[in-house]
Amino acid sequence: MYSASDLKKGLKIEIDGDPCMITNFEFSKPGKGQALYRCKIKNLISGNQFDKTYRSVEKVKRCSLMSRDYTFSYIDGDDYVFSDNTTYEEVHLNDELLGDLKKFIVDDMKVEILFHDDRALDITLPNFVEMNIAETEPGARGDTATNVMKPAKLENGFEINVPIFINEADTIRIDTRTGTYADRVSKG
Numbered sequence: 001m002y003s004a005s006d007l008k009k010g011l012k013i014e015i016d017g018d019p020c021m022i023t024n025f026e027f028s029k030p031g032k033g034q035a036l037y038r039c040k041i042k043n044l045i046s047g048n049q050f051d052k053t054y055r056s057v058e059k060v061k062r063c064s065l066m067s068r069d070y071t072f073s074y075i076d077g078d079d080y081v082f083s084d085n086t087t088y089e090e091v092h093l094n095d096e097l098l099g100d101l102k103k104f105i106v107d108d109m110k111v112e113i114l115f116h117d118d119r120a121l122d123i124t125l126p127n128f129v130e131m132n133i134a135e136t137e138p139g140a141r142g143d144t145a146t147n148v149m150k151p152a153k154l155e156n157g158f159e160i161n162v163p164i165f166i167n168e169a170d171t172i173r174i175d176t177r178t179g180t181y182a183d184r185v186s187k188g
Contacts, residue, residue, distance in 0.1 A: 001059045001060065001061060001062060002059065002060040002061075002062055003056075003058075003059060003060075004035075004037045004054040004055065004056050004057070004058045004059075004060065005037075005056060006060075007022060007025060007037050007039060007054065007060065008022065008025055009022055009023065009024060009025045010022065012044070012063040012065055013041075013060050013061060013062065013063050014061040014062065014063040014064075015041065015043075015052075015061070018043050018044070018045050018046075019043075019044040019045065019063045019065060019116040019121065020041045020042060020043050020044060020063070021041070021042050021044055022039050022040070022041055023040045023041065023042050023049065024039065024040035025037070025038075025039055025040075026038040026039075034055045034056045034057065035055070035056040036053055036054070036055060036056075037053065037054040037055075037056070038051065038052075038053050039051070039052050039053070039054065044116070044121050044122075045116075045119075045121065063116065064116065064117070065114055065115065065116050065121070066114075066115045066116075067112055067113070067114050067115070068084060068085075068112070068113055068115065069084075069085045069086075069110065069111075069112055070082035070083060070084055070085060070091065070110075070111050070112070070113050071083050071085055071108055071109065071110055071111070072105050072106070072107065072108065072109040072111065073090065076092065078094060078095055079092040079093065079094055080092070080093050080094075080098060080102060080105060081093075082111065082113065085110075091113065091120060093113075093120055093123065097120060097122075097123065098123065100179060101123060101125055101176065103154075103156070103158040103179070104125060104129045104131075104174060104176045104179070105125070106129060106130075106131065106156075109125065109126070109129070110126065111123055111124060111125055111126075112124040125176045126176065127175065127176060127177060128173050128174065128175055128176065128182055129173070129174050129176055130171055130172070130173050130174075130185050131154045131155055131156070131171070131172060131174060132154070132155045132169060132170070132171050132172075133152045133153070133154065133155075133162070133166060133167070133168055133169060133170045133171075133172060134153045134154060134155045134157075134168070135152070135153045135168055136150060136151070136152035136153065136162065136166060136167065136168055137150055138167065147163070148163070148164045149161040149162060149163060149164070149181075150162060150163075150164050150166075152166060160174065160179070160180070160181060161180070161181065162181045163181065165184075166181075166184060167187070169187075170184055170185075170186065170187055171184070171185040171186045172184050172185060173185050
């Protein structure tokens with residue numbers, strides 16, 4: 001259990017059995033009476049945000065979150081299946097949980113999955129992933145003075161904007177946090 005004075009931004013707590021995170025925190029001490037801790041809280045399961053005020057004597061339940069390392073195995077219908085690196089147990093994650101991150105998942109990718117009571121809440125991919133360009137317009141020579149971008153289709157079918165000097169079969173590095181081109185690894 002945390003006391004109200006332990007509360008801070010980014011702290012993960014449990015409210016009504018759901019894991020929550022404090023997104024904003026404000027301390028106020030009125031002239032008379034107990035100190036108040038006003039928090040903006042985000043439910044990590046539903047994504048809902050709400051305000052809650054704690055008095056200095058209140059206790060807050062600690063959230064039991066666990067992070068484990070997994071390896072991407074295969075796609076089963078709409079689910080992406082990951083295998084635990086130590087026990088080889090499988091966990092199925094759906095499109096809703098993965099969101100745009102599914103664009104960057106490649107075979108045998110090492111990921112970190114955050115759990116609350118054996119329920120997957122979040123996934124963390126490596127910061128960069130290398131993928132091949134399946135198709136794009138031919139690159140132009142000489143136009144290097146400006147930062148001109150063109151669309152390119154990756155090997156998994158998703159599109160990304162790349163500089164004009166990138167050609168088909170080139171291997172590029174993509175920043176998974178922003179979903180943008182980082183640099184060219186090798187020519188095709």
